[in-house]
Amino acid sequence: MGGMPPIAAPATLPGTARRMAAPAWLVMVLVCAGQFLVVLDVSVVNVALPAMRTGLGLSELGLQWIVNAYVITFAGFMLLGGRAADLFGRKRVFVLGLALFTVASLGGGLAQQPWQLIAARTVQGIGAAVLSPATLTILTTSFPAGPARTRAIATWTAVGAGGGAVGGLVGGVLTEFLSWRWVLLINVPVGALVLAGAVLWLTESRQGAARRLDVPGAVLVTAGLALVAYGIVQTETVGWASAAALLPLAAGLVVIAVFLAVEARTKAPLMPLALFRVRSVSSANGAMVLAGAAMFSMWYFLSLYVQNVLGYRPLEAGLSFIPHSLSIVLGSTIGPRLMNRVGAKTLAVTGAVISASGMAWQGTMDIHGTYLGTILGPGILMALGAGLTATPIAAIATSGADPADQGLVSGLINTSRQMGGALGLSVLSTVAATRSAAGHGPKALVDGYGLAFHVGGGILLGSIVLMVLALPRRPADAAHD
Numbered sequence: 365m366g367g368m369p370p371i372a373a374p375a376t377l378p379g380t381a382r383r384m385a386a387p388a389w390l391v392m393v394l395v396c397a398g399q400f401l402v403v404l405d406v407s408v409v410n411v412a413l414p415a416m417r418t419g420l421g422l423s424e425l426g427l428q429w430i431v432n433a434y435v436i437t438f439a440g441f442m443l444l445g446g447r448a449a450d451l452f453g454r455k456r457v458f459v460l461g462l463a464l465f466t467v468a469s470l471g472g473g474l475a476q477q478p479w480q481l482i483a484a485r486t487v488q489g490i491g492a493a494v495l496s497p498a499t500l501t502i503l504t505t506s507f508p509a510g511p512a513r514t515r516a517i518a519t520w521t522a523v524g525a526g527g528g529a530v531g532g533l534v535g536g537v538l539t540e541f542l543s544w545r546w547v548l549l550i551n552v553p554v555g556a557l558v559l560a561g562a563v564l565w566l567t568e569s570r571q572g573a574a575r576r577l578d579v580p581g582a583v584l585v586t587a588g589l590a591l592v593a594y595g596i597v598q599t600e601t602v603g604w605a606s607a608a609a610l611l612p613l614a615a616g617l618v619v620i621a622v623f624l625a626v627e628a629r630t631k632a633p634l635m636p637l638a639l640f641r642v643r644s645v646s647s648a649n650g651a652m653v654l655a656g657a658a659m660f661s662m663w664y665f666l667s668l669y670v671q672n673v674l675g676y677r678p679l680e681a682g683l684s685f686i687p688h689s690l691s692i693v694l695g696s697t698i699g700p701r702l703m704n705r706v707g708a709k710t711l712a713v714t715g716a717v718i719s720a721s722g723m724a725w726q727g728t729m730d731i732h733g734t735y736l737g738t739i740l741g742p743g744i745l746m747a748l749g750a751g752l753t754a755t756p757i758a759a760i761a762t763s764g765a766d767p768a769d770q771g772l773v774s775g776l777i778n779t780s781r782q783m784g785g786a787l788g789l790s791v792l793s794t795v796a797a798t799r800s801a802a803g804h805g806p807k808a809l810v811d812g813y814g815l816a817f818h819v820g821g822g823i824l825l826g827s828i829v830l831m832v833l834a835l836p837r838r839p840a841d842a843a844h845d
Contacts, residue, residue: 390565391506392516396523397558398462399499401551402492403524405434405469407531408538408547410667411681415544420478424800428793431664432593432786433482437489438496439782440586443634443775446497447577454502455568459559461495466555473549484548497775502566530689532663536682581634584623589783591616593790635776644764645773647834648757649780651712654827655757656781657788658820659719659750663688664789665796665813666726666743673731673806673813684739688747695751708756708763709835715756716828719749723821727814731806754781760835788823792816 409416413427422430449457465488472484500520507516538546595613598606627633640646663685670676670684695715703711722745729738758777793816800812 388507388512390561391502392519394558394561394566395458395499395502396520397554398458398495398562399520400523400527401462401465401555401558402438402496402499403527404531404534405488405492405548405551406431406438407528407663408535409434410663411532411535411671411678411685412539412544412547413664413667414671415539415678416481419544420475420481422478424793424797426478427668428597428664428789429482430485432789433485434489434492435660435782435786435789436589436593437486437586438492439779439786440589441490441493441582442497442779442782443772444578444582445494446501446772446775447632447634448494449498449501451577453568454498454505455562455566457494458498458502458566459562461491461493461498462555462559462562463491465491465495466552466559467491469548469551469555473545473552506567526693528689528692532667532685532689533682536678536680540677540679540682578627578630578632578634581623581626581630584619584626585634588616588619588623589786591619593786596787596790596794599794635779636772639773639776642764643834644760644762644836645776647830647836648761649776651827651830651835652754652757652761652777652780653784653787654823654830655716655750655753656784657791658723658824658827659746659753660781660785661789661792661816661820662723662726662743662746662750665792665816666739669729669733669810669813670739673810674733684735685743687740688743691744691747692751695748695753696755697751699752699755702752703756703759707837708759709831709837712753712756712760712835713828713831715749715752716824716831717749719746719753720821720824720828722746722749723817723824727817727821729810729814729817731810757831757835764836788820792820795819 409430413430416422416430417424417427445457445461468484468487468491472481472488475481475484503516503520534550535547538544538550591612593616595609595611595616598609598612604610624637627635627637640649666685666688667681670681671678676684699711699715706714722742726738726742726746733739758774761777762773796812796816798812799815800808802808803811
């Protein structure tokens with residue numbers, strides 16, 4: 365999710381190549397550059413959204429599809445991307461994903477119609493889902509187990525966190541001095557350079573055992589999520605009782621049910637349902653869906669508020685989010701240390717409480733807000749809480765799983781967070797638009813944004829209740845459930 369770092373599981377993955385044609389530092393640079401682009405594009409568009417709306421005539425609710433088109437396909441195809449890398453070769457899939465991502469970025473930057481931009485963001489998400497898992501597996505198969513691999517994974521995680529953190533600033537600078545198109549076009553020269561380096565210097569490796577690729581599963585879960593999100597958005601204009609809203613909602617739920625049926629029957633499922641019989645896996649993923657639904661939209665609504673209501677220029681908006689970005693990086697950095705002292709469950713609950721308090725505070729904003737009085741304090745709390753929450757939830761999820769499944773469980777946690785974020789943005793955007801439609805001018809916008817933060821805080825409280833009641837307190841408890 366935007367501003368939230370990726371969760372890495374340092375599982376040992378088998379590979380065929382240990383000797384590298386390139387120096388270790390060059391492999392690290394190439395792989396981390398690919399991961400940086402993927403995570404950056406979750407958040408870099410937020411500051412550019414008002415300019416995109418003006419340039420292409422997007423509606424208020426249409427803006428959320430610029431974000432969700434990327435996030436939904438990223439989440440839906442992420443596990444498939446990891447399987448493809450193991451089956452067809454990590455280098456080959458890395459190159460394919462990066463090429464798809466780069467070409468889609470060019471298409472989005474040149475878009476002349478809203479549907480063209482949304483289509484480009486959709487293809488970008490697929491490219492990112494193929495690329496991102498390959499970046500981690502290339503590292504784990506290129507560096508020997510021990511300190512070298514640990515340092516490599518730590519660097520990969522830090523770069524991912526940095527990509528999410530600096531997205532607002534990068535988007536602000538590009539939009540201010542060039543145009544909104546450059547938040548996408550900037551990926552083209554960088555992607556081309558990394559692509560050339562990958563072709564020349566990365567060595568191939570793949571999983572020894574052949575496995576089927578569950579393409580139907582990836583397509584079904586992505587289509588189901590997209591239909592549900594579309595149905596939710598439709599309720600703002602036609603109401604909950606209209607066929608225009610109920611039909612896509614019902615169709616989305618049916619498609620998700622078909623996805624579950626397919627996963628239960630296929631020999632090599634994208635999402636092995638048996639894993640959810642483990643208490644730690646099911647409860648942690650449920651908590652992550654709700655936490656992602658609440659936290660993901662923070663940057664989206666703050667970007668709209670500071671520009672549409674307070675009149676910030678894109679660069680000012682990007683600069684205003686620097687303390688928030690530093691806070692989420694701080695939370696992610698100190699989280700593992702605190703987890704060893706107070707326990708994973710306690711830290712996850714504490715982080716969520718901190719973030720929920722920030723949302724409640726942010727929801728009180730008004731049209732006369734100031735940076736110090738309205739943006740800085742609640743933003744730091746929301747971001748710090750998000751950084752503290754992600755790592756312990758992932759640790760709990762993997763603690764009860766079989767060692768052979770820990771990489772898959774880590775992927776499920778990332779997928780749950782992205783899926784929750786996509787659905788949460790649909791719900792909260794609809795809530796905000798419905799409230800804003802009842803009034804006029806900046807006051808109506810503020811009322812909508814404020815209600816979105818309060819509802820997001822309520823969703824996060826639901827996640828806290830689930831954590832308290834369902835998360836195992838100790839890893840040993842998870843292993844025996």
